[in-house]
Amino acid sequence: MVTVTDVAKKAGVSTSTVSRVLSDSGYASARTRSAVLSAAKALGYVPNAIARGLKTQKSGFIAFIMPEVIDPYFFATVARGVEEIANSNGFQILLGNNDDNQLKERNYIELMVASAIEGMIITPSVDSRTAYRILADRGIPIVFVDRVVGGFGADTVRSDDYRGAKLLVDHLASLGHRRVALVNGHSRTSVAMDRAAGFKNAVVHSGLDLDERLISWGPWVIEDAERRVNELVESGAEFSAIIAGNLYMAIGTLRALRRQGLRVPEDVALVSFNDLELAAEINPFLTVLSQPIYSLGRIAMGLLLDRINGKYSGEPRDVVLSPSLVVRESCGAKLKAFDRNLRARPDVVDAK
Amino acid sequence: MVTVTDVAKKAGVSTSTVSRVLSDSGYASARTRSAVLSAAKALGYVPNAIARGLKTQKSGFIAFIMPEVIDPYFFATVARGVEEIANSNGFQILLGNNDDNQLKERNYIELMVASAIEGMIITPSVDSRTAYRILADRGIPIVFVDRVVGGFGADTVRSDDYRGAKLLVDHLASLGHRRVALVNGHSRTSVAMDRAAGFKNAVVHSGLDLDERLISWGPWVIEDAERRVNELVESGAEFSAIIAGNLYMAIGTLRALRRQGLRVPEDVALVSFNDLELAAEINPFLTVLSQPIYSLGRIAMGLLLDRINGKYSGEPRDVVLSPSLVVRESCGAKLKAFDRNLRARPDVVDAK
DNA sequence: GTGAAAGCGCTAACAT
DNA sequence: ATGTTAGCGCTTTCAC
Secondary structure, eight states: OOOHHHHHHHHTSOHHHHHHHHTTOSOOOHHHHHHHHHHHHHHTOOOOHHHHHHHHTOOOEEEEEEOTTSOHHHHHHHHHHHHHHHHHTTOEEEEEEOTTOHHHHHHHHHHHHHTTOSOEEEOOOSOOHHHHHHHHHTTOOEEEESSOOTTOOOEEEEEOHHHHHHHHHHHHHHTTOOOEEEEOOOTTSHHHHHHHHHHHHHHHHTTOOOOGGGEEOOOSSHHHHHHHHHHHHHTTOOOSEEEESSHHHHHHHHHHHHHTTOOTTTTSEEEEEOOOGGGGTBSSOOEEEEOOHHHHHHHHHHHHHHHHTTSOOSSOOEEEEOOEEEOOSTTSTTSOGGGOOOSSOTTOOOOO | OOOHHHHHHHHTSOHHHHHHHHTTOSOOOHHHHHHHHHHHHHHTOOOOHHHHHHHHTOOOEEEEEEOTTSOHHHHHHHHHHHHHHHHTTTOEEEEEEOTTOHHHHHHHHHHHHHTTOSOEEEOOOSOOHHHHHHHHHTTOOEEEESSOOTTOOOEEEEEOHHHHHHHHHHHHHHTTOOOEEEEOOOTTSHHHHHHHHHHHHHHHHTTOOOOGGGEEOOOSSHHHHHHHHHHHHHTTOOOSEEEESSHHHHHHHHHHHHHTTOOTTTTSEEEEEOOOGGGGTBSSOOEEEEOOHHHHHHHHHHHHHHHHTTSOOSSOOEEEEOOEEEOOSTTSTTSOGGGOOOSSOTTOOOOO
């Protein structure tokens, strides 16, 4: 391994001069400067960031921990946003995956602390407040992405799920639906809670029927959504539209409805959270709530940077990004009125 | 920051004793052991991995660099595989993204070297052999994922693209198609080259028409595929089936065909590389070549570990995973014979 | 403008 | 079984 000492010898100067030249701090005559530079180049010298960090107490590392099990696409996109901003600010990303598992998350946090991270961006698992204390005690800033952790003051970036749920309900209401089911995520995530709240509020405000049996909770995956929708249909509950928690759950819903012999959107309208290029090609083309996923990552890293370099040190910030409705076909908005047959209320037909 | 010195003081021993106890090396009496342990706990001591690494010359870091721009899902899944194995072997992952850009890749590699990585897993960008030399010169092992780098001896994990292309062509041939188009990826990636080779071989072997004009090359993205298929149709070239390089290009193809008023699979059959749960829901349900993506990551990290801990130091290994054909609807295999109307050769209809 | 020396937090000979 | 000492590669006073 080539070290400053090697470069110093070759350039005929001291190690401190080499350091000064290479890190652009302090004075150095043009002559020594070029001597050092060419010596470094000739030797293929790469400064050891680890050793530098030990001295400067700045590792240049930030941690990014995701619960990727749910939706690789979503978190890969967030990661890219984080990466872009981190990279252009000289930070490196230590990647972790908590598998939505408290123990794994805790282990990772300790590992990251040991690696002297300067900050952490995390989509928190179910509840690990105690683990976050490890960071807080050391003054290492945290930014939560996508999910809020109650009672723990830290910056947060997320989409406006409350408003998103409202948008979806209102859209369905405007199409004449009166009984809407919500295939929701895990009841212990803030995302699912917010959506349920927005959903109920909109249902009441629009004068639709509020029926708790139409709301189901569970893992954000295809299979569970499929099972729940099958049960819903078989229970005989009446509904004419379904809101799915993400694209995967929309697919589960689609599979269940197919199995039950129900067509979308003719028999049941379907809308979903989370957009993705592929949603535009799914059969039927999905009406979705589009969220600025990439921005989620970029903004999170931005907030973290502010904290790391002391540009901001005030109260926790809660950045809430607005989703937007993308109307395609699965909601039935583009069906001609006479083609539609709303199952629960076949008489309430509105061509919008 | 709590250091070994603090722990040593509190426990009334020397720093080396603390080090011995905490890293489980060397002797220590039961009494001192517990004294050290409780002191460490009381102080909330977390060993500084950076400092340890400086001394031991083992950072515990490996780099994972992806060209995520192409297919977030694919690389997120590979990353999970890598993460799983890395984590259970005490390695941390430094994440990078080369954006398929040589310059960015080179910068990242230097950054990673500076961080004293012990190995690197990378899906190489177009061609950065010189950058890989930086690692090779330092004896840092590299594993290439998904793409081969010619003339650079390093372990590689990939799917059998040659055979995959053959599988797809043979399937289409068995359905009676004689003129098959290939919407291929970048001509400078080994993946695309292998597929073209497998494609041509299969075309010739099955006695189909070999026509270079039916093969197009370009970025692995929706828009470019769409543009190319539009051009292909407008050029008047005859073909009855298309093979797309990945799901995104399949979508681009679908869009172009729709625009040209061509139905899939009635007018043109479509099959694609890369499976994904969503492919089963795309309109029409896509026939695809499924690849073991998660294994790609796990195996890559396994190969890298062997190199890092010296378990293997022989010739470069080339692990080639077998893909499998998943027949759904877009290929037309499930259409009744009389429903089909092969565009180029409407007379050649074969119900399989 | 440049060099000598100390030290970041840790571990590993080498003593004892 | 435990402590002393040196040093990993780098930066940073502090002299000169």
